[in-house]
Amino acid sequence: MGRLRADRPSVTIRTEFYKPEKGRYLHPTQDRPITHYEAALIQGFPDSYRWCGSKIQIARQIGNAVPVGLGRALAGAIHQRLTTATDREAA
Structure with a gap:
């Protein structure tokens, strides 16, 4: 469990980011x-x-997604x- 830092890049967003015990997903300034x-x-x-979907389904969609900027950079290079x-x- 840990807190995201506003002055550093984020950790990888995984499918269970909404559970603080699953990684460094606490808000940088709020509890x-x-x-x-x-x-x-x-x-x-x-x-x-x-x-679209339940909160759990949406969290899976977000966590399983390739970050938009990374996808754009890869597509451009290809x-x-x-x-x-x-x-x-x-x-």
Whole structure:
């Protein structure tokens, strides 16, 4: 059990982040675990993202997700590599 630090990167958001005993998921300044909304923001989801399901199902969706920024960076690197390979083959 531990507290997130506002001045450092977050720990990995896992599927049971709402249970303080499962990791370092206590709010940086308040005596409570982070909320589903806060966990989704840490993962990079926009604040307008709509979730479906029970609280447990939503926590699983958030915890199992690849962080948005990481997914974007990976997709960009793969796209660049594929584009470069295609350009070389065409030459």
